[in-house]
Amino acid sequence: MPDTDLNLLIALDALIAEASVAGAARRLGLSASAMSRTLTRLRQATGDQLLVRAGRQMVLTPCAEALQERVRNVVHEARSVLRPSVPELDVARLARDFTIRANEGFIEACGAALISAVTSEAPLVRLRFAPKVERSPLPLREGSADIEIGVASEMGPEVRLQTLFRDRFVGAVRVGHPLAALRRVSAERYCAYDHVSASPRGDRASPLDAALAERGLVRKVVAVVPSFPGALAVVRTSDLVAMVPRSFLTTAGAPRKDGSASGIHLFELPIATAPIIVSLMWHPRVELDPAHRWLRDKVRAVCAGLAQQGPGTKGRPG
Template sequence: MQDLRGVDLNLLVDLDALLNTRSVTEAARRLNLSQSAMSGSLARLRRLFDDPLMVKSGRGLTLTSRAEALIPSVQEALISIGTVFDNEKDTFVPSTATRYFSISASDYATAVVLGPLIRTLSAEAPNVTINVLPRTADVHTFVRLDRADLIIEPRETMGPTSLPSNPLFTDRWLCMLDGEMHDPSVIDDFDLDYYLTLPHMVYSIGNERQLNLADRHLASLGIERRVELTIESFLMAPLLIRGTSLACLVLERSTAMQRMDGLKLVEPPIPVPDIHEEIYWNPRHTNDPGHRWLRARVAATAAALEPVSRTDGDDL
């Protein structure tokens, strides 16, 4: 066993950041260090492990097999060390703290809950930076590798998980149409036959084109539609639908903050289950004072959201 008296244990924190971000620049930003300081830590770690740990791959860096194998051990070590020194004293002071947090969320969740959050944090925590990351199709691996401090996802997409989580809010699906492109009578009596004659726009995630929950539900029922357009942004739906005969399943809260004149929202002709957004995180952060503060602020922002009151079929 190596004599730990000759090892700077601060390097463990640097190593964790490097393994999770796979970037000297991002690791430095996460730990509020200069890039040169993080480069120096990487050089020391390479000597310590007698391994390059990170090597160039195209325009980025990739981990060596030795580095990949270190990920779970480093995370477990940091959790254990944190437990040793945890005196449950909340030392995070938002008004004076300088901290960098990353949150993975869809543009929908960003607009609904992170937008209001940021407007309050600018005064409450002026030196706290929030970095919003795009969603990923492999959420569990993303959390395990600690790529983000928080993940906002519908619990329906997560499935059974041992990850710690807190509920945020619920939303329902509606069908969006351009009212000027359809006969008013068919919108007032919107049925499945007419719905299936329309071209459709669907929301999907990443290069894998993973469908959203509503479209997955319809697919599971064997409902076949003519898809003309796939997008990765819920918030683009009003812009792209206007002036077309496209139909799109959208989340009601996403429509409450957009210009919707001329568009119609109607109940889908097939019932679609609601979604339940939650925040998830790596358990190593559960007792971190700053992380606890951030989780509480996100939850409080979600709890303060106004109920959506639009009436189905009204001009919007």
């Protein structure tokens, strides 16, 4: 007796799940004619029609319905055999240092929650937050950093990344600032005040400045600080205006929607800006490392909690 073609099990699983020749073909990346020929072979192998026409649709025969769970389990087990074995991770006994490249804003917004989430399960794990002096894949590539969190650019094609959350820029002034009394800040009023800009590279210009220039407007940047928390610190005790990501004001230190609990009033920018897409980045060499996968899961969970706090990830798109 000739050996059974075990590839037919994959096809049978798809046909039963989709109850459609065309659907199974799309699922397996085959043509409809090839899938139809496979169904003929399956009918010969099982001695049952498996799929029959009922009006304009195809329906499973009783035999196919009875086979559904058995076929699904067999296919699942077969695929698990072919996956590389991953050693079980004992998180409670994991003793390891992880280096996370992130800016001050992420540390202020998520640092405490991430440390708590990690150490509550793995008390022997230590997190080291390293500054992002420049955007470069080298720390991940060379292993001096385990993961990086931020805007993915100039990182190279080999770096893996996953979106953590979307943020947006808003204007920030101290509570009591003249702009805080306005329901809507116009571009002209926005440019009438001096500004402090946040840039680790010392840049003064931003995409917002280009949009303002199209209207014949210029904002006067009188100071540049290396981080958004630094810009907020300046704004609290001056009449300067800052532009910061909304999520920075959703932390425990500033729970109110307008940010006033920390002495900051937030307002919508007069011109929409592109959304900020914050990503989790890592190198392929640690893709399957159980400890790294566990840490990435913790980062994703903490950031998902930040996104669910509301105003930081909502509002008008850029």
